[in-house]
Amino acid sequence: xxxxxxxxxxxxxxxxxxxxxxxxxxxxxxxxxxxxxxxxxxxxxxxxxxxxxxxxxxxxxxxxxxxxxxxxxxxxxxxxxxxxxxxxxxxxxxxxxxxxxxxxxxxxxxxxxxxxxxxxxxxxxxxxxxxxxxxxxxxxxxxxxxxxxxxxxxxxxxxxxxxxxxxxxxxxxxxxxxxxxxxxxxxxxxxxxxxxxxxxxxxxxxxxxxxxxxxxxxxxxxxxxxxxxxxxxxxxxxxxxxxxxxxxxxxxxxxxxxxxxxxxxxxxxxxxxxxxxxxxxxxxxxxxxxxxxxxxxxxxxxxxxxxxxxxxxxxxxxxxxxxxxxxxxxxxxxxxxxxxxxxxxxxxxxxxxxxxxxxxxxxxxxxxxxxxxxxxxxxxxxxxxxxxxxxxxxxxxxxxxxxxxxxxxxxxxxxxxxxxxxxxxxxxxxxxxxx
Numbered sequence: 001x002x003x004x005x006x007x008x009x010x011x012x013x014x015x016x017x018x019x020x021x022x023x024x025x026x027x028x029x030x031x032x033x034x035x036x037x038x039x040x041x042x043x044x045x046x047x048x049x050x051x052x053x054x055x056x057x058x059x060x061x062x063x064x065x066x067x068x069x070x071x072x073x074x075x076x077x078x079x080x081x082x083x084x085x086x087x088x089x090x091x092x093x094x095x096x097x098x099x100x101x102x103x104x105x106x107x108x109x110x111x112x113x114x115x116x117x118x119x120x121x122x123x124x125x126x127x128x129x130x131x132x133x134x135x136x137x138x139x140x141x142x143x144x145x146x147x148x149x150x151x152x153x154x155x156x157x158x159x160x161x162x163x164x165x166x167x168x169x170x171x172x173x174x175x176x177x178x179x180x181x182x183x184x185x186x187x188x189x190x191x192x193x194x195x196x197x198x199x200x201x202x203x204x205x206x207x208x209x210x211x212x213x214x215x216x217x218x219x220x221x222x223x224x225x226x227x228x229x230x231x232x233x234x235x236x237x238x239x240x241x242x243x244x245x246x247x248x249x250x251x252x253x254x255x256x257x258x259x260x261x262x263x264x265x266x267x268x269x270x271x272x273x274x275x276x277x278x279x280x281x282x283x284x285x286x287x288x289x290x291x292x293x294x295x296x297x298x299x300x301x302x303x304x305x306x307x308x309x310x311x312x313x314x315x316x317x318x319x320x321x322x323x324x325x326x327x328x329x330x331x332x333x334x335x336x337x338x339x340x341x342x343x344x345x346x347x348x349x350x351x352x353x354x355x356x357x358x359x360x361x362x363x364x365x366x367x368x369x370x371x372x373x374x375x376x377x378x379x380x381x382x383x384x385x386x387x388x389x390x391x392x393x394x395x396x397x398x399x400x401x402x403x404x405x406x407x408x409x410x411x412x413x414x415x416x417x418x419x420x421x422x423x424x425x426x427x428x429x430x431x432x433x434x435x
Contacts, residue, residue, distance in 0.1 A: 014167045014408055019118070020160030028121030030156045032092065033111040034081050044068050049075045051112040052083070054091035057098045060134070062106055070110065081111045086126035088118040088133070093153045096146045097139040101130040116154060125169060127176035132164070135406050167408065174412040175405045182398035189387045189394075193272065196387075200380045204331040204373065213369050230366035237358030240329065241320045244296070244354050245285050245312030252282035260286070265315025266295045266302050273307045273388055283311030287318035292330055294319055297351045301337035305330065307385065317357065325370050327377035332362060 022028060039051070048069035050056075056067050075082070083089065087102040092114050102109070111117040120126050132138060141163065146152035166172065207213035211228065219228045227233075236242070247264060259281035261274075268275045274293065287293060287306040295302040297315040312318060321329040364370075404410045 014165050016163060016165045018160065019162040019164050022121040022123060022164060023160075026121030026123050028124070029117070029119035030159045031081070031111070031117045031119075032156050033113050033115040033117065034078055035113065038078065039070070039074075039113055043070050043074050045071050048072065049108065049110060050106075051110045052089060052106070052115060053112040054094055054098070054114050057089065057091065057100050060098070060100055060130075062100055068112075075110065078110055081117070083107065083109045083111055083117065084119070086120065087111075088120065088126065088130060090116045090118070090133075090154065090159075092116055092155070093148070093151050096142050096152045096154045097133075099130065099133050101126060116156060116159060118159065123169060124164070124166065125172040125176055127180060128172035129164075131176060131179050131402060132406055135403055137403075137406075138162075168413070171413050174415060178405065178412065179398060179402065182394050182401075186391045186394050189391050190271070193384050193387050196380050196384050197272070200327070200377045201331055201334060203376065204328075204335060207369070207373055208332070208363055208365065209335070213365070214372065215369075227363075228366070231369075232364050234362050234364040235358060236319070236360040236362055239322060239362055239364060241322060242354060242357060243285055243287060243291075243312060243318040243320075245314050245316045245318075246283075247313040248280050248283040248311065252280045254279050254281065259283075260309055260311045262311040262313065263293070263316055264313030265297060266299065266304075269293075269295075269302060269304045272305055272384065274304050274310070276310075280311050285312040285318075286310070287312050287316075288320070290326055291318040291320050292326070292333060293317075294333070294357070296353075296357070300350070300352055303330070303333055303337065305381075307388070317354075323367075323370070325374040327381050328370055328374040329362075330381070331377060336360070336362075 019028070019030065023030060044051075046069070048071050050064065050067040050069050052062060052067060056063050070078075083102045083106060085102060085104055085107045088099050089102060089111060090096065090099045100106075118129075120129050133142075142154065143152060145158050145161070146154050147158075167175070213219075213228075216228065219230075221227065222229050222231070225232065245264075248262070252259070253262060255278060257276075257279050259279045260283065261276040262278045262280035262283065263274055263276075264278075268277050287310050289306055289308050291306045293304040293306055293312075294317045295315055296317050306318065319329065319333070320326070365373075401410070405412065
């Protein structure tokens with residue numbers, strides 16, 4: 001019996017089974033999302049219950065900004081596809097190695113077309129399983145067992161055969177708690193980054209949109225321009241230098257970190273800084289550290305910041321303020337390009353040329369106000385950069401630990417978790433029960 005194999009010993013014995021075997025023995029579920037014929041365009045509403053699709057799984061989290069929603073009537077009709085805390089969601093096609101663990105925030109959402117739902121059997125701690133699926137071994141297994149020449153496809157039948165190597169339940173808990181501690185620190189830093197950026201953006205709008213800048217009470221307004229005296233409307237071409245990307249030949253690309261990071265477009269954009277996945281030993285169009293990266297192909301106007309020198313491909317350009325007011329420029333461009341693909345006057349662009357960019361209208365305040373805001377925002381931007389670099393180190397440490405914990409190389413069976421990790425473990429866990 002599987003139950004006896006898994007639970008008969010107090011020693012750290014790791015046992016291999018298939019996910020399907022464990023589901024049959026302990027009541028787990030592997031379920032395909034609703035077919036396309038079950039959801040139609042008219043079922044979607046502006047406000048309602050989110051339906052999670054593969055595109056909504058980003059960096060092992062749900063991107064709520066992209067989700068579609070359905071009405072309560074449709075939720076009742078699709079109740080069997082409702083997601084609960086501890087379920088795992090995977091794409092059926094495309095990037096099949098992506099997954100997300102459903103938390104209390106997503107409980108009640110609907111597993112959408114194009115996704116697979118796994119309700120882990122109760123001998124698998126869900127958070128452990130989340131990390132188990134992210135090991136290189138499991139990513140390779142999913143990608144090699146998925147079918148399809150041009151696009152990988154998963155099915156419940158394939159997941160039924162998925163190999164699962166389990167330590168005792170308490171060991172699973174400890175492994176999950178250790179790895180979750182890193183993710184919690186990363187998430188807290190991300191929240192701090194967003195709050196800091198919001199502070200800078202709100203201050204920008206207060207000063208340069210509502211014109212409540214320091215000293216505005218005594219600053220005369222120019223009757224012709226309607227702007228404070230000393231302020232004027234300018235263009236990006238007058239205020240900034242611009243580097244348009246040009247892709248080097250693919251023979252120079254590599255994934256061994258040789259040369260400089262190479263970015264073709266927005267594919268590897270992060271919340272604020274791009275993530276490096278490709279390098280090149282050749283390329284003459286370089287963005288310097290702290291340059292603003294601006295996408296010139298759809299989606300036009302998406303922004304990131306270069307945290308180091310990178311080679312620019314055809315889909316990107318780099319912008320540098322001539323006065324060095326880089327932080328002021330960044331928040332101004334974020335305000336101008338609050339909606340992607342829109343350039344001056346609300347016109348929609350699939351791509352833009354250098355000439356289009358040079359004509360972008362910018363506000364040019366007097367030098368004192370510009371400098372004062374730039375100093376304020378630059379301090380915030382430096383704090384954000386430090387938090388980002390902390391997260392990069394945390395991710396590296398977590399990713400080094402992941403395979404060692406998942407293979408038993410690091411034995412945690414006798415490990416007493418320090419507070420608050422021990423508290424976290426006791427709050428999140430419960431003993432497995434027979435189905």
